[in-house]
Amino acid sequence: xxxxxxxxxxxxxxxxxxxxxxxxxxxxxxxxxxxxxxxxxxxxxxxxxxxxxxxxxxxxxxxxxxxxxxxxxxxxxxxxxxxxxxxxxxxxxxxxxxxxxxxxxxxxxxxxxxxxxxxxxxxxxxxxxxxxxxxxxxxxxxxxxxxxxxxxxxxxxxxxxxxxxxxxxxxxxxxxxxxxxxxxxxxxxxxxxxxxxxxxxxxxxxxxxxxxxxxxxxxxxxxxxxxxxxxxxxxx
Amino acid sequence: xxxxxxxxxxxxxxxxxxxxxxxxxxxxxxxxxxxxxxxxxxxxxxxxxxxxxxxxxxxxxxxxxxxxxxxxxxxxxxxxxxxxxxxxxxxxxxxxxxxxxxxxxxxxxxxxxxxxxxxxxxxxxxxxxxxxxxxxxxxxxxxxxxxxxxxxxxxxxxxxxxxxxxxxxxxxxxxxxxxxxxxxxxxxxxxxxxxxxxxxxxxxxxxxxxxxxxxxxxxxxxxxxxxxxxxxxxxxxxxxxxxxxxxxxxxxxxxxxxxxxxxxxxxxxxxxxxxxxxx
Numbered sequence: 419x420x421x422x423x424x425x426x427x428x429x430x431x432x433x434x435x436x437x438x439x440x441x442x443x444x445x446x447x448x449x450x451x452x453x454x455x456x457x458x459x460x461x462x463x464x465x466x467x468x469x470x471x472x473x474x475x476x477x478x479x480x481x482x483x484x485x486x487x488x489x490x491x492x493x494x495x496x497x498x499x500x501x502x503x504x505x506x507x508x509x510x511x512x513x514x515x516x517x518x519x520x521x522x523x524x525x526x527x528x529x530x531x532x533x534x535x536x537x538x539x540x541x542x543x544x545x546x547x548x549x550x551x552x553x554x555x556x557x558x559x560x561x562x563x564x565x566x567x568x569x570x571x572x573x574x575x576x577x578x579x580x581x582x583x584x585x586x587x588x589x590x591x592x593x594x595x596x597x598x599x600x601x602x603x604x605x606x607x608x609x610x611x612x613x614x615x616x617x618x619x620x621x622x623x624x625x626x627x628x629x630x631x632x633x634x635x636x637x638x639x640x641x642x643x644x645x646x647x648x649x650x651x652x653x654x
Numbered sequence: 655x656x657x658x659x660x661x662x663x664x665x666x667x668x669x670x671x672x673x674x675x676x677x678x679x680x681x682x683x684x685x686x687x688x689x690x691x692x693x694x695x696x697x698x699x700x701x702x703x704x705x706x707x708x709x710x711x712x713x714x715x716x717x718x719x720x721x722x723x724x725x726x727x728x729x730x731x732x733x734x735x736x737x738x739x740x741x742x743x744x745x746x747x748x749x750x751x752x753x754x755x756x757x758x759x760x761x762x763x764x765x766x767x768x769x770x771x772x773x774x775x776x777x778x779x780x781x782x783x784x785x786x787x788x789x790x791x792x793x794x795x796x797x798x799x800x801x802x803x804x805x806x807x808x809x810x811x812x813x814x815x816x817x818x819x820x821x822x823x824x825x826x827x828x829x830x831x832x833x834x835x836x837x838x839x840x841x842x843x844x845x846x847x848x849x850x851x852x853x854x855x856x857x858x859x860x861x862x863x864x865x866x867x868x869x870x871x872x873x874x875x876x877x878x879x880x881x882x883x884x885x886x887x888x889x890x891x892x893x894x895x896x897x898x899x900x901x902x903x904x905x906x907x908x909x910x911x912x913x914x915x916x917x918x919x920x921x922x923x924x925x926x927x928x929x930x931x932x933x
Contacts, residue, residue, distance in 0.1 A: 473871070514788060514797040515723060521797050555793055595753070596721045618726070640896035644862045648788075648795045649721030649753050 474593015477612060477641045481603040482591040486548070486581035489564035494581055496603065499544050503632050504603040505536060505625055507615065508594040508650060509547040509580065511566035512556055515647035516597035518570075523598050523615060523647075530574050532615055535626035540633045547571065547580045550589030552653035560584040586652035596647035602628050602638070613643030681796055682708035683789045685725075687781060687804035692765065693812050695823065700765040701806060703727050703740070703785060705758075711791040712757045715745035717862040717906075719755035719872045725787035727766060732779050734771025741765040744822060744907060744918040747859070747874060754872040756859060770808070778807045822907065822918035829853065830908070830919070834926055841892065843904055843923070845877075846885035853877075853910050858886050858921065861905040865897030866890055874909070892925060901925065 475481060481504075485495045496504065509524075511517040517524045524530075536543050549567050553560040560582060567580045583589050592601055602611035602625065611628040628638045688702035705713055705725070714722035729737045742764060745756040785800040826832070829851040835842045847853045856877035860868045868875075869889040877886045892902065901924070908919040 512794075514795055519797065637895065640864065640893075640898075642867065642893065642896050643864065644717075646718065646723045647721060648790070649749075649755070649793075651793045 474591065475601055475609045475612060477609050479609055480607055481601070481609050482588070484583075484588040484591070486583055486588060488579045488581050489568050490579075492579070494546065494579060497607075499603075500607055501605050503540055503543040503605060503610075503629055505543065505545045505629070506592070506601045506603065507545070507547050508589060508597050508599040509549050509567060510551050510597040510648060510650070511549075511563055511570050512551075512558070513597045513648035517567060524570050524574050527574070528616060528620060530576060532623055532625050533576055533578065535623055536629050539626055539630040543629050543633075545578050547578050548583050548588060548594070549580055550583040550586045550594060550650050550652060552586065552651050553584050555651045584653065586650075589650055589652060594650055596645045597650060598647055599645040599650075600625055602632075604632050610638045611641055612645075613640070614645050617643075618646075681789065681798040682711040682791065683713065683787060683798050685783075685785045685787070685798070685800040687783055687806060688763075689805065690807040691768070691810035693810045694765065694767070698767045699770070699808075699810050700741075700767050701729060701737070701781065703764040703766060703783070705762040705764075705787070707758065707760055707762065707789065708791075710759075711789045712746075712748065712759045713762050713787055713789055715756035715758070715859075716740075716742045717756060717860060719757075720749070720753050722755050722757065722790065723788040725762075725764065725785065727764060728784040729766060729768075730782040730784075731768065732771065732774070732776075734774060735779065736769045738767040741767065744909065744914060745859070746914075751871075754874075776808060778805050780804075781806050822920050824920040824922055826908070826919050827917075830856075832921065832923060834923075837926055841890055841925075843888040843890065844885055845888070845908060845921070846883045847877075849879055849882050849884045851884075853884065855909075855911055856884060856886060857909045858888055859907050859909065860888070861907070863902050863905050865893050865895075865902030866904055867893060873906075 481496060483496050485493060487493055507529075509516050514522055516522055519525050533545055536545060547567070549563060551560075551563055555563065558566070564580060564582055571578050571580065581588075594601070598615050600611065600613060600615050601609060604610040610632055611624065613624060615625050616623050624640065624643055628641075631638045684706050686704050688704050692700045692702050694700055703725075707713060714724045716724050718724055724742070725740075727740050731737060743758075743762070745758060748755045748757060781804045783800065783802060783804060787798050788795055789798060790796075830845065830847045830853065833844050833846075835844055845856070845858060847856065857874040859874045860866075860872070867890060869891060875886050875888050877884045888904075890904065894902075904921065904923045904925060906921045908921055910917045
C-alpha cells in the first residue's frame with residue numbers, strides 16, 4: 419500500500435481549520451495579551467493523532483499541571499502562567515551535561531544565551547528549572563542539591579527559579595528522562611516542544627526557535643528532538 | 655647506599671606513574687587512534703578510534719537510549735582525504751524498561767571510513783583528532799576529551815586483525831524480510847523470518863533519526879512467534895517537520911542471539927512515498 423501524504427495533509431489541515439474556527443468563537447477575550455494561537459499545523463496534529471499511549475507529556479496535548487516549591491520556598495503552579503509560554507528545563511547540578519562544569523549546558527554559557535534569546539523573543543515567557551533528583555543522590559540531600567543548583571544558575575548570572583521535585587512525580591508525569599530535557603508549554607497550556615535545548619553543535623537553539631515561532635503564531639518545527647544527557651535519578 | 659637505592663626506586667616509581675597518567679588521562683576512559691588503517695568487510699579503509707573503559711563505566715551507542723550521550727569524533731585529515739560518520743559496533747543493552755540505554759563496557763573501537771586523496775601514495779598520514787565522550791558509572795557521569803595529533807600508517811590491516819571490532823552488514827540474509835504495513839493509519843515496520851530459520855532472540859534496537867518517532871519507546875523491540883513466522887512489529891510515526899537533511903529513514907540494528915559475535919544487521923530503510931517537500 420502506498421501512502422498519500424498530500425491527501426492526508428489536506429484532510430488534516432481542513433479538519434484543524436474547522437476546529438480552530440470553532441475554538442476561536444468560544445475563546446475568552448483577553449485584550450490581546452496572550453500569545454497568538456499557533457496556525458493549523460498538520461505536523462503537530464500528526465504528533466497527537468496516533469493511538470499509542472505515551473508515557474508522559476505529548477505534543478499538542480495539555481501539559482500536566484503541577485504545584486512545586488522552589489529552592490527559596492516559593493510555590494509555583496503551572497496554571498498560574500496560562501497565557502504565557504513556559505519553558506521547563508530538567509536540571510541537575512552534578513550532571514556534566516546540565517549544571518556541572520564548564521562544558522555543561524549552564525557552565526558553558528549556552529543556557530545564558532538561551533535565556534537571553536527567550537527574553538528577546540517574548541519578554542513574558544517564563545523559564546523554570548526543575549530538579550527531580552532523588553534525595554541522597556551522590557550522598558547529597560535535596561537541600562544540598564537545591565543549594566548547589568542555585569549556585570550554578572547564579573554563577574551563570576541568571577535568576578531562574580529552581581523547582582524541587584524530589585519525589586519525581588512531576589518529572590515522571592512529563593516523561594522527563596535526562597538533564598537537560600526541555601518541555602515548552604504554549605499559551606493555551608499545551609505542549610509545543612519536547613527535546614534538547616540546542617543542537618549537538620550548539621548552532622541551533624531549539625528553545626529560542628520554539629518561543630519565537632509560538633510568539634509569531636507559527637508552528638514549532640522541530641516540535642521534538644532527541645534529548646541527551648544524564649539519566650534522571652528518580653526516587654523509587 | 656640502601657637509602658640511595660630506595661630513592662632511585664621511588665623516582666622510577668614516580669616516573670612510571672606519571673607516564674601512565676599522561677597516557678590514560680585523568681578520567682575513567684582513555685581514547686587513542688590506532689596507528690594503522692583497518693580494512694572493512696566491504697573493502698573500505700577506516701581510521702580506528704579506540705576507547706579503553708575502566709571497570710563499571712560505560713560509553714554510549716549512537717542512540718544512547720533514554721539517557722546518555724554518544725561519543726563524537728572530529729578528524730582533520732591531509733588535503734584531499736575525506737572522512738565519513740563513525741560506525742558504531744553492536745552495543746550492549748543496559749538498564750531496565752523504564753531507563754533503557756545502549757552502550758559499551760571495557761572497550762570500544764569506532765570505525766571512521768576514510769577515502770584517500772586521488773593519487774596519494776604516502777605510507778602514513780598525519781591526523782588530528784578531537785574526540786569527546788560522556789561516560790557513566792551508576793549515577794555518576796563525567797565528560798572526557800582527547801585532542802591531539804596521530805600518525806596513521808596507510809598500510810591497512812584486515813579488520814579481523816583488530817581486537818574487538820564488531821562490524822555488521824546492511825544486507826539481510828534471505829531468511830529475514832522487512833515490510834511496511836498500515837502506512838495510512840498506523841505505520842509499522844515488520845521484520846520477520848520463518849520460525850524454522852533458527853534465528854534465536856531476534857531484537858531490533860532503533861537508532862535516533864529526526865522525524866521518526868518509535869511509538870513503543872526505546873526498545874529493544876523483541877520478536878514474537880506468530881504461527882510459522884517470528885516477527886518484530888515496530889510501530890512508528892513520521893513527523894516531517896522535525897526531519898533534517900531530507901526525508902527521514904528508518905534506522906536501527908537487528909540483533910540475533912545474545913553474544914557480541916552473533917549476527918547483527920544494519921536496518922536503513924527509505925519510507926514509502928515521502929512527500930516531495932521533504933526530498
